[in-house]
């Protein structure tokens with residue numbers, strides 16, 4: 386049987402592998418002890434790059450709604466740094482584009498209203514669009530009107546017909562999660578007023594590749610965008626990117642600004658051509674570059690296993706810190722189980738007492754590390770390595786060392 390594997394943007398056949406991470410359970414499918422003897426569902430975790438448009442993407446493996454169901458949503462407001470990021474964004478947008486009580490702000494995947502609440506406080510009308518009913522209800526409670534719907538062409542037409550087109554249309558960390566990419570972006574073009582502005586944030590593929598962040602590939606993320614590819618996708622729907630900022634979230638993200646191609650203002654800023662050039666220089670418009678990345682991923686697996694095996698053979702104890710989604714991608718891909726990593730710890734009480742999907746590595750509270758005094762602590766959320774090394778500074782008191790797996794296996798000084 387031949388699989389019908391086609392690009393979700395341009396429909397060209399997909400045959401160039403970007404990262405083949407094997408079979409993996411969903412990254413957030415943590416297990417309780419009573420589930421350990423039950424069958425687990427594994428899905429292929431294989432990213433491909435389209436040789437025609439260079440969109441990096443997972444092939445579809447099962448209907449996303451069926452996989453993620455309604456449990457998938459989480460409450461954004463739980464993180465302080467995230468709220469601060471949202472508040473700053475609001476101020477920047479009002480200052481730059483002069484939104485007033487007469488403007489309409491619309492956010493897609495508005496979650497619990499964590500971002501829109503700041504516009505509302507300034508008296509600017511807002512509307513959230515959020516498919517998860519329980520999360521949307523929380524937004525309504527804080528006074529953010531929210532439509533419980535998946536976003537696409539149909540929703541956009543309905544809203545536009547009801548006179549609710551947007552002066553500012555926001556789509557943060559949603560583009561990667563969209564299976565029907567063209568339907569989604571077409572909807573954005575419909576919902577945007579002729580003079581309106583779109584902003585979107587998404588993890589930057591260039592950073593993923595430069596920093597070997599292959600563990601940020603998981604089933605929930607269908608697409609991985611470079612600036613140039615985002616530009617191409619939006620252009621196909623009559624939208625022009627006129628500015629871009631690089632921001633630190635998720636290991637390095639882009640915030641892009643778009644308008645209707647037919648709208649002459651605002652002018653296209655210098656950063657657009659500069660970033661496009663940087664991506665060209667990095668070879669993102671050549672298939673070979675992606676093939677090189679695929680090899681680097683395999684080499685990282687070998688070196689992590691080499692480190693863990695050598696440590697065990699030398700009689701050292703190795704444990705993990707953190708139970709993030711990216712850790713599950715990494716450990717499943719590398720086939721690391723409790724014989725190589727005894728346990729991991731996490732500050733979240735929801736994860737403590739559970740087991741990592743696939744690898745069945747137990748998750749304890751951080752104090753477990755102080756009780757057992759391991760020789761090495763492998764930091765799975767490597768993006769927080771400084772913060773964690775500081776919180777767990779006493780590890781060094783008994784001669785323990787911190788290790789990061791990405792961009793390459795490295796024992797921290």
Ligand SMILES: [Zn+2]
Pocket residue numbers: 392393394395396397435436437438439440
């Ligand atoms: Zn394509």
